[in-house]
Amino acid sequence: MDAENTENKKMRIAAVADIHVTDTDKNKWTEYFKEVSRRADVLLICGDLTNTGDESEAKILCDELKSCTIPVVVVLGNHDHEKGRQKLIRQTVQSEHVHVLDGEAVVIGNVGFAGVKGFGGGFDNYMLSMFGEDAMKAFVQEAVNEALHLDRALARIDQQHDHLKKVAIMHYSPMLDTVKGEPEPIYPFLGSSRLAEPLVRRQVAAVFHGHAHMGTLEGTLTGGVKVFNVAKPVLMKAGYEFPFHIVEI
Template sequence: MEDQNKKIRIAAVGDVHVRESDKGKWIEYFKRVSQEADVLLICGDLTDTGDEGEAQVLAEELKACSIPVVGVLGNHDYEKGRHKLIRQILQNNNMSVLDGEALVIHGIGFAGVKGFGGGFDGHMLSMFGEGAMKAFVQEAVDEALHLDRALARLDQEHENIKKVAILHYAPIKDTVIGEPEQIFPFLGSSRLAEPLSRRNVVAAFHGHAHVGQLEGATSSGVKVYNVAKQILMKAGYEFPFYIFEV
């Protein structure tokens, strides 16, 4: 049985945007992560243009990573409609890509969804008007429900488990501040924050907003981290991954 008091080091990054020309570029990165953490989270935009060739490059680079890798897809991974193939390639190469599922690693429960937009707080879009607008809002509602169910499943199957959420889109406004306010509705949705608070999540990690803030919190105090690679690099991280201990 694992020591319940042992601290588990979670490394998190988002928006790696791997290209087919990146062969060999990530090997030292993944070796370094493996030395400093017990599990790696990749918060979406695994590929740059949603091409399966890019996913194959990432899969090869991940062979240098000797710790478990868990992630979610991002909007870039959906660009060419090949997201299912991208997910399959990575899952066939020892990366767990979550889409409304959950798993337990080192006694920590991880639940993941891509998430979606819709805006924050009092400025969330409502399910009113044209069918296209209702469909946009419904997508965010569905993603929040998938996240809630995954977290609930962890509670049902594992008593008093500590839970971590993996997203691509932001669940709060604080971590996207710095981006143009006009595009806030496309960067995330407060609907994603509700399951985090309801299920007493320890922390949530997301990407998507390349300009924003590294740290924030939900109204109930759940810690939220925007770990987009671009933000970590701007903050001075030589190897852009954020370490969080649980």
């Protein structure tokens, strides 16, 4: 009976994105992470951990995360790639309880988490196609590659843990609805529907992303897959005292 209760117990997942930690943020996040720890079982940070992609900013975040007493799962965002130091940022932030995912998966409790950065390319009937100049093909290929990495990470969860609930974490959006509110001309740079296909096919329980600061908190993919844009500005606009969104899985 106890084992059954453990298996059926819901996990409280707190999620935020676009925290953009700077060199002047020392002690700014301590109370935030303490509050997350009181109210959730896992924290997701969906990209743009740093403001300018500098490892010194990542070191500040690493120090601040010491006040977080629950497991943390993160992916990097475009800001974290700005200076080409994304590997250093990953090494700085990663620890025994902070899992940085880039096409990988980690199982915590009764939930498997798969993470990628994602990429742009547009949505639905307006996705960019693999046609034309090499630069355009390379842009589209990046989104294709990210979708493949996501699919492999989700597949590994299925192969190693039968019937485990799956959650996807990314920076770019897999759907149009959660970027609405942003200027339409920049939609192609906010995400790609190519990321949605593996989410639907693998029957993911929930998806969390950021990047679209002026977007919409919630949307639903085909098959009922819930998608949450947890960019910090979106949560602040929605009136969250502590900007993190909690979903029970």
